[in-house]
């Protein structure tokens with residue numbers, strides 16, 4: 432009885448996923464051939480065929496580009512052509528139908544030229560730090576061999592001249608947009624709208640990337656590839672279970688590295704700014720940061736937890752990766768200075784806490800979410816020693832590490 436109910440649920444889920452694909456736009460795909468083709472495929476087959484069809488399309492355009500112009504290179508064309516043949520036969524008999532029916536949504540990574548990471552910055556009056564920060568991020572991406580861009584909401588346009596120079600100096604890496612003191616939530620949303628990368632990293636204008644190692648970037652990428660429902664990876668502090676923890680946790684998480692990626696990380700309930708990485712697609716699907724909690728000109732201190740809560744409730748997952756070796760620029764930040772304290776913390780604590788409550792109820796769902804996070808953790812990770820369990824401790828007075 433239980434078993435067949437389970438099968439029904441699986442079947443219902445499969446149908447929902449199918450319906451979601453077919454109705455990816457406002458209406459289902461209008462072609463009869465596509466509707467019958469797509470209905471014969473399971474989700475994984477569709478995803479694989481789409482990837483294969485786009486690999487062929489990418490190679491076809493690369494070959495045409497390589498043939499044009501004075502730099503045409505016969506051995507490059509020969510190499511591309513042999514890849515094309517191999518990819519065509521891999522895609523097999525379904526290639527034409529897959530091209531017609533499955534490639535209306537591009538996988539940007541199949542084609543050249545898009546940045547992997549768009550680092551988003553909200554900038555306000557820290558001229559001493561511009562070059563050190565831009566250099567540290569540019570070098571971090573170069574060491575990782577990953578294309579990045581730094582999209583900056585310059586919130587004090589009187590420094591436009593300095594930023595124009597930076598654009599020229601960093602040749603395409605830095606992309607500024609100028610606003611008149613709209614502050615964090617609006618600034619990051621604006622920057623995200625300009626960003627072209629697959630993944631966004633919300634960064635702060637007083638932070639420098641680690642100067643030696645770029646493993647955090649390759650680890651982020653590995654996590655996003657291996658865990659398709661993981662939308663957000665925080666790298667500042669985290670909560671495994673907000674209502675059962677006296678304060679935010681940070682530093683290395685206690686699970687053994689995850690066997691899929693070899694990366695040491697954890698599922699968590701909430702992470703905060705910054706840095707905080709999020710799939711660009713998820714950021715857009717979730718509607719970005721809530722802009723209603725703060726007035727233009729005020730800081731945004733609740734947007735991070737609120738975004739994580741929406742992510743979990745929309746079916747995404749949130750994780751934490753400890754970023755070792757991050758540095759500050761040696762100057763005090765603006766959020767905690769006394770003139771800003773009331774506007775920033777007092778007002779927002781009030782507005783956002785009630786807005787958060789209105790959206791999600793008065794915390795009644797919190798422990799259920801904590802349990803979901805705990806189950807994902809104990810199912811996905813092992814501990815080197817039982818006493819490493821992060822649950823049932825002073826820092827997290829919730830749960831234990833029993834698997835079932």
Ligand SMILES: *[C@@H]1O[C@H](CO)[C@@H](O)[C@H](O)[C@H]1NC(C)=O
Pocket residue numbers: 504505506507510
């Ligand atoms: C021609 O293409 C081959 C293969 O891609 C490459 O190794 C070689 O450096 C290219 N030669 C020139 C002159 O660009």
Ligand SMILES: *[C@@H]1O[C@H](CO)[C@@H](O)[C@H](O)[C@H]1NC(C)=O
Pocket residue numbers: 486490514515517518521
């Ligand atoms: C397909 O094309 C890629 C390059 O785009 C190449 O690396 C790969 O070897 C090709 N062959 C197969 C079977 O995928």
Ligand SMILES: *[C@@H]1O[C@H](CO)[C@@H](O)[C@H](O)[C@H]1NC(C)=O
Pocket residue numbers: 830831832833
């Ligand atoms: C661990 O947690 C589970 C689920 O909440 C509970 O049933 C079990 O009694 C706990 N075990 C211990 C040793 O506390």
